[in-house]
Amino acid sequence: MEVTNMQKLGVGLSSFGVFFLLLGVLLLFDKGLLAIGNLFCLAGLGCVMGLEKSSSFFLQPERKKGSAAFLGGIVVLLSGYPFIGMLIEAYGFVALFGGFFPMAISFLRQVPVISLLLALPGVSDICDRIVDPKSQ
Template sequence: MLFFDRGLLAIGNILFLTGLAFVIGLERTFRFFFQKHKLRGSGAFIGGIVVVLLGWPAIGMLVEIYGFVYLFGGFLPVAVNFLRRVPVIGMLLNMPGISMLVNKIGEPQGMV
């Protein structure tokens, strides 16, 4: 039930953005979100935060997920290939049902 609490989601979004700013710096965070080719993802992510704050957490989360995937989609193959090398997680990712989905996510965008 607390998964869709708008206060907790707002705190999580704020902590995500501040954590990103602390890790890569404030200027680089601003440049990352406002690159011309990433404006759609940034708009969706920030719009999802606004929708959550307005009181529709489920719809806001869906919009945020779309924006997050659009923003960080190029990083997903790198993350998947890293997770495949982690001992226990790599074994889980190689299971028959999961491996098809992981292989689809782990493909580089230009090689499809």
Template structure:
């Protein structure tokens, strides 16, 4: 089992609540307040989990500046009151930022008994194969 420090545990909680508020805000027809709270909690939770310095280094790497601009720009647009436009920008930036983690996440989920079999269903398997592809079109193992 992975041992977490107290600040990492707090960060996991903040990140989880952030994802919950973002999801709930989208379900409730892009509620501005819920999306804003979700954005703030997600970014704060990420900072607690990996630390402020590593969060700053992650977001402001030279090759990730476009993704960071879209993600943080989307957060800003949601905060000023345009939730639909902000979430579109944010989702695009999120996929650009975290696309390197998708093959790892899919590989992890494949090892979970029930979820692994769900990933092999006809409609889902194509999306899973696409998510497992690297940047150069090769499947990652």
């Protein structure tokens, strides 16, 4: 599968978005950095997936609640309440992308250094619950 220049640009924008989000949280929820990070992440997602696939992903009936919380959190953040906005956004993120967490954890358990961290006693129990919630 060939990666287009637009997808490379999207990965770069998303990376900058994550960087600005982390920096915004480290600087005690600086709303400017958080807003820039959110905009970069959304633009990067649009470039990687394409606008049509991105809009259909966010507008699926089973994901409307998560989409509303995620985008509503961004609006609250831009309105001047960064901590509350990030909490709402985090809920929306988990509601939207929660189905991908078991697959991501299974992949990360195969990465050499990260697998050691995920094998720690408390972390291992949490990861096991995420990967297979019915076994608990």
